[in-house]
Amino acid sequence: MLETTLAVIGEQFGLTVVGDGQVRITGISALDEAGPEDLTFLFSAKYQSRLVDCKAGAVVVSPKFADALTGPGLIAEQPRLAWAKIAVIFDVSEAWPNIHPTAQIHETAELAEGVSIGPNTVVRAGAVLSAGVSLGSGVVVGENVGIGAGSQVHANVVLYHQVQIGRACIIHANAVIGADGFGFEFDPETGTLVKIPQVYGVTIGNNCELGAGTTIDRGALTDTEIGDGVKIDNQVQIGHGSKIGANTVISGATAIAGSTRIGRSCMIGGAVGIIDNLVIADRVEITAMSLVTQSITQSGRYSSGTGLMPSRQWKRNVVLFRKLDDLYKRLRKLET
Template sequence: MKPAPATLGELIAALGGDLFGAPETRIERIAPLDVADAASISFLANPKYQAQLASTAAACVIVAPAAADAARARGAAIVTPDPYRYFARLTQWWAGRVRPAAATGVHPSAVVAEDAVLGDGVLIGPQAVIESGARIGDGVQIGAGSFVGRNAQIGAGTRLAPRVVVSFDCQIGERCIVHSGAVIGADGFGFAPSPEGYVKIEQLGAVRIGNDVEIGANTCIDRGALGDTVLEDGVKLDNLIQIAHNVHIGRHTAIAGCTAIAGSTRIGAYCTIAGAANIVGHLTIADKVHVSACTLITRSISEPGLYTGVYPFEDNASWEKNAATLRRLHQLRDRVRTLEAAPHSNKTPAP
């Protein structure tokens, strides 16, 4: 990130908040509290780091009202109800200053079908391919080498990074971001067994993605078998995620990297699913369910809450002893039952 000096006054003018300190203070970068220098603006989002306020060298710290006094005691402060959200908006404002504005126009090396419909202010990057009947909304950016298939639709303001694939008939809403290598609309994995091998089930549905969705690098979202695979508004997917055919993901659900959701599972709204988790097919997961990393969800969940299923890691020698015992755990339970049933035991066996 190159420095792009701004003053606190400019920053407040753009983003709001209550400034305590000199508006002409010059800021060259955004940095965490422990790394910040005298040209940095920093933020305190988690009260457990409040002790770092005393030692940070930051020129200015964004804080909540509860930390305002402590912050002002050490220097300039911006006081705002939600410092983390303010920080997020600050990064957006900053990016708009340090990054060149997107160009518009169709690069001469791109291949755009004659009957594709391009909105106003569109950028079609080098070697992108836009097939017949595709509709590209206003202000869309299609990165270098990306592919938009037959009759696909890309909503206004959406940005495809280089080398994205959006297959035929798929729809992406407005203001979405799709990162490089993502594949939207490959065939779902469906076959009927037969004595001569598997018979392919053609995947006749597509993918429908709402507005304000972000999709990570090399993530795959398969097209539906009969109906569509659906991501509602505001869904955020990290990298290398697998969304199988006919999955439905509710609005504002966020899923971290390397997770897989198997076919026809329906996930509620406002869920968070940590990295490398897996959810088997044909389940229904309620709203506001949170799944821990590396957990396999094997049955539907009807209550909000945090769910976990992870073998705790240990040094390998300890693991080997415990894992060997685990393999005979059912026998161990029987042995305890036998002890409990012994005549000289006056204890009631547990249920």
């Protein structure tokens, strides 16, 4: 367990200390749960009243709440950004210290300096692991896969052949990158669906994070592409040949079908559905569980669905939704 003081943290991150800088800090915690050795954070005016009962050793606040501090604190222009930076010192890494003897590494794979690999991980022919790459246990790195410097791949991730991962990426456990896209064509002669081979790969940019259980399929006629800085949560599905613009954020359980192009700096989801072959502009926000069936040309915030209501009331309204056409006709008749 790390032990430090408020003053040390303030100095390290360039934040002004208020009150006793010698207060001992051993962790961070939520406003309601923090104890006397925890640093906590005030993110919003709506939680200001909680400062009174707060038991934290110190609180990080923005300048306008400096006067509201009832004990030691740090002043940060952006408390959430300060949180992101300070939390690093309390974080734990499980990277393996070197290359585990049970790892199966093909003789043609290239491993740069400082690569660490966990037990039972398989690195296949032609794979290239750049400096400082860290692979967990049970990972599969397919043929000719490339992984950029400093990227971390957690346990049991599967990277199919030809997948290219950029620098400083994090891929969480059990993600699958580069499985076959979903494509079939009906053959009238045999009456069956013929598989369309998915002969392209997946390209992931730099500084991306991909969540646990996320799947990104390989392309059929072009690579599937994830831009730099894209953050993808758990259990997201991205279809073959789709392109995600830089710095877009995709929340959990979202499904994006094939050949759709999403712009830069979008905020998608969670649990959003986006059908295939659409084009979505930059800076588009799609609220949770919306379905996108048409291209979006204007940045902005979009939604679909009905609000939640008691099921009895909902059942009546669902019936009436089905009759909207009738309702409109009757209204029009009254108007004339």
